Amino acid sequence: xxxxxxxxxxxxxxxxxxxxxxxxxxxxxxxxxxxxxxxxxxxxxxxxxxxxxxxxxxxxxxxxxxxxxxxxxxxxxxxxxxxxxxxxxxxxxxxxxxxxxxxxxxxxxxxxxxxxxxxxxxxxxxxxxxxxxxxxxxxxxxxxxxxxxxxxxxxxxxxxxxxxxxxxxxxxxxxxxxxxxxxxxxxxxxxxxxxxxxxxxxxxxxxxxxxxxxxxxxxxxxxxxxxxxxxxxxxxxxxxxxxxxxxxxxxxxxxxxxxxxxxxxxxxxxxxxxxxxxxxxxxxxxxxxxxxxxxxxxxxxxxxxxxxxxxxxxxxxxxxxxxxxxxxxxxxxxxxxxxxxxxxxxxxxxxxxxxxxxxxxxxxxxxxxxxxxxxxxxxxxxxxxxxxxxxxxxxxxxxxxxxxxxxxxxxxxxxxxxxxxxxxxxxxxxxxxxxxxxxxxxxxxxxxxxxxxxxxxxxxxxxxxxxxxxxxxxxxxxxxxxxxxxxxxxxxxxxxxxxxxxxxxxxxxxxxxxxxxxxxxxxxxxxxxxxxxxxx
Amino acid sequence: xxxxxxxxxxxxxxxxxxxxxxxxxxxxxxxxxxxxxxxxxxxxxxxxxxxxxxxxxxxxxxxxxxxxxxxx
Ligand SMILES: Cc1cc2nc3c(=O)[nH]c(=O)nc-3n(C[C@H](O)[C@H](O)[C@H](O)COP(=O)(O)OP(=O)(O)OC[C@H]3O[C@@H](n4cnc5c(N)ncnc54)[C@H](O)[C@@H]3O)c2cc1C
Numbered sequence: 118x119x120x121x122x123x124x125x126x127x128x129x130x131x132x133x134x135x136x137x138x139x140x141x142x143x144x145x146x147x148x149x150x151x152x153x154x155x156x157x158x159x160x161x162x163x164x165x166x167x168x169x170x171x172x173x174x175x176x177x178x179x180x181x182x183x184x185x186x187x188x189x190x191x192x193x194x195x196x197x198x199x200x201x202x203x204x205x206x207x208x209x210x211x212x213x214x215x216x217x218x219x220x221x222x223x224x225x226x227x228x229x230x231x232x233x234x235x236x237x238x239x240x241x242x243x244x245x246x247x248x249x250x251x252x253x254x255x256x257x258x259x260x261x262x263x264x265x266x267x268x269x270x271x272x273x274x275x276x277x278x279x280x281x282x283x284x285x286x287x288x289x290x291x292x293x294x295x296x297x298x299x300x301x302x303x304x305x306x307x308x309x310x311x312x313x314x315x316x317x318x319x320x321x322x323x324x325x326x327x328x329x330x331x332x333x334x335x336x337x338x339x340x341x342x343x344x345x346x347x348x349x350x351x352x353x354x355x356x357x358x359x360x361x362x363x364x365x366x367x368x369x370x371x372x373x374x375x376x377x378x379x380x381x382x383x384x385x386x387x388x389x390x391x392x393x394x395x396x397x398x399x400x401x402x403x404x405x406x407x408x409x410x411x412x413x414x415x416x417x418x419x420x421x422x423x424x425x426x427x428x429x430x431x432x433x434x435x436x437x438x439x440x441x442x443x444x445x446x447x448x449x450x451x452x453x454x455x456x457x458x459x460x461x462x463x464x465x466x467x468x469x470x471x472x473x474x475x476x477x478x479x480x481x482x483x484x485x486x487x488x489x490x491x492x493x494x495x496x497x498x499x500x501x502x503x504x505x506x507x508x509x510x511x512x513x514x515x516x517x518x519x520x521x522x523x524x525x526x527x528x529x530x531x532x533x534x535x536x537x538x539x540x541x542x543x544x545x546x547x548x549x550x551x552x553x554x555x556x557x558x559x560x561x562x563x564x565x566x567x568x569x570x571x572x573x574x575x576x577x578x579x580x581x582x583x584x585x586x587x588x589x590x591x592x593x594x595x596x597x598x599x600x601x602x603x604x605x606x607x608x609x610x611x612x613x614x615x616x617x618x619x620x621x622x623x624x625x626x627x628x629x630x631x632x633x634x635x636x637x638x639x640x641x642x643x644x645x646x647x648x649x650x651x652x653x
Numbered sequence: 654x655x656x657x658x659x660x661x662x663x664x665x666x667x668x669x670x671x672x673x674x675x676x677x678x679x680x681x682x683x684x685x686x687x688x689x690x691x692x693x694x695x696x697x698x699x700x701x702x703x704x705x706x707x708x709x710x711x712x713x714x715x716x717x718x719x720x721x722x723x724x725x
Contacts, residue, residue, distance in 0.1 A: 510690035
């Protein structure tokens with residue numbers, strides 16, 4: 118028996134008996150992904166499109182009801198573009214730019230995410246997490262139809278693992294009873310309470326924040342503008358905070374801070390929730406409750422994301438507070454980083470030690486996300502009289518003085534991290550080159566004729582020449598980079614040349630800069646490519 | 654890195670001190686705390702240098718002035 122732990126929004130991968138359940142011997146798979154949330158599905162898609170067989174085991178038959186994540190960042194959309202489903206997300210999502218912050222009834226601060234010019238994707242879209250996951254699964258179905266070796270097994274719950282030096286054996290429960298398989302590599306994307314992490318007895322260290330938040334997703338037809346509204350101490354939730362944010366389908370995310378000592382059941386009472394909602398939106402607008410829940414949060418991380426041939430990604434590896442939208446957005450960057458590395462190792466083109474750099478680089482990213490989201494949480498949930506004192510001081514000053522407004526912290530929204538100091542980087546060799554495209558940086562988008570730069574960086578190593586002669590490829594044993602020359606003008610030149618007259622960039626399959634120079638030098642390019650692929 | 658000035662730097666010291674006391678005149682303890690918190694934020698913004706502020710926090714917290722806060 119595999120009982121559901123939550124109800125489904127979309128039933129997309131019903132249980133089907135597979136031959137392996139009847140086989141006499143245990144079948145070995147190159148990669149088994151445990152957990153078909155957004156992160157596991159995105160990894161399967163990345164690997165499958167690279168021709169690497171990926172098996173996803175999920176203990177449900179589809180996507181859970183209830184929208185957790187709603188804000189998806191530009192970098193996530195760019196990664197999903199590479200995976201093939203970014204457009205569907207943007208078409209469905211709500212683009213927003215304006216965030217307004219109120220204290221009591223007065224607006225004290227507003228920020229505009231005003232997208233910098235010359236990017237294909239907006240800074241953020243709002244989209245219910247079940248849609249986000251559905252677009253990933255739909256793209257998996259399309260990829261499967263085109264021959265990508267991906268398999269999803271619904272209602273397959275991993276109940277035990279046995280780790281060996283070069284593989285892991287998994288015990289799986291299904292409606293037809295248990296069976297076992299083996300995995301050369303196991304990737305645990307089984308969420309914040311990761312059963313795999315538990316089975317391995319590994320820690321999850323960090324801070325728990327003593328606060329509760331009530332989410333009420335409501336459907337209403339109202340002409341509130343498409344902006345993020347955040348309140349400190351509003352009349353309808355005295356002493357606490359509140360948030361209102363638009364989603365597709367006329368659904369709005371309302372979020373009410375409740376404090377620590379609450380009666381959860383009483384707070385979830387439908388009438389009580391509706392009273393709160395009316396307090397925020399007024400008595401006159403009809404609405405329907407779509408989903409309510411109470412959440413608490415913690416900011417935690419595992420010490421190591423790679424344990425031999427078991428790898429942790431997404432919430433299983435690290436968890437952040439929702440303020441700043443760094444959970445799913447951070448997790449998608451994990452698999453962007455892991456996909457190509459795992460593919461190179463499985464194809465025997467790079468050594469296993471390349472996987473260790475996944476840990477180094479993504480732990481760096483996770484710590485940055487934890488730092489930012491902990492600071493937001495500290496501002497929202499002051500832990501001591503001193504915290505309260507300074508927050509009040511900031512909020513009071515912010516009403517009249519511009520300088521205090523940037524100190525108001527209702528969430529610092531997710532931006533990708535730069536892998537400064539990564540062992541895969543080659544020291545910056547471009548005098549006058551812009552800071553934002555130094556080695557380790559995620560490539561900022563820029564227009565290229567009618568298209569955009571990132572659409573040309575399609576998941577392989579790229580050698581990009583700007584006003585520089587380069588060969589059509591660079592090869593070292595195991596890997597090659599494809600040469601590409603683009604006219605260095607306008608925003609592309611601003612972002613990649615700066616004060617330099619010409620440049621050559623080595624760009625990784627995950628669109629991060631590995632190295633850059635003023636001109637092509639064969640030996641330097643080969644050395645950088647070897648280094649970026651973990652070959653030295 | 655800019656150094657925190659810990660030698661006398663404020664002309665008319667007594668006037669400033671009197672103004673500081675006057676600003677606190679008649680305030681309850683809670684109001685005093687509020688005023689001081691706002692004052693710190695106003696001054697911090699004016700100084701506008703994280704290195705200097707980090708040294709200032711260390712000095713205010715009882716450490717000896719130093720040019721390198723990591724060496725205290
Ligand atoms: C209130 C709230 C708001 C949020 N808002 C945002 C936001 O705006 N933006 C953002 O980026 N993030 C946000 N997040 C975070 C985001 O929801 C998570 O980071 C994201 O869901 C993590 O994805 P995951 O795939 O790692 O894990 P999960 O989504 O938890 O998926 C894990 C999967 O593993 C399966 N599983 C578990 N155990 C087993 C097993 N033994 N065998 C087989 N399968 C198993 C589960 O059923 C599930 O399908 C928010 C979170 C909350 C709670």
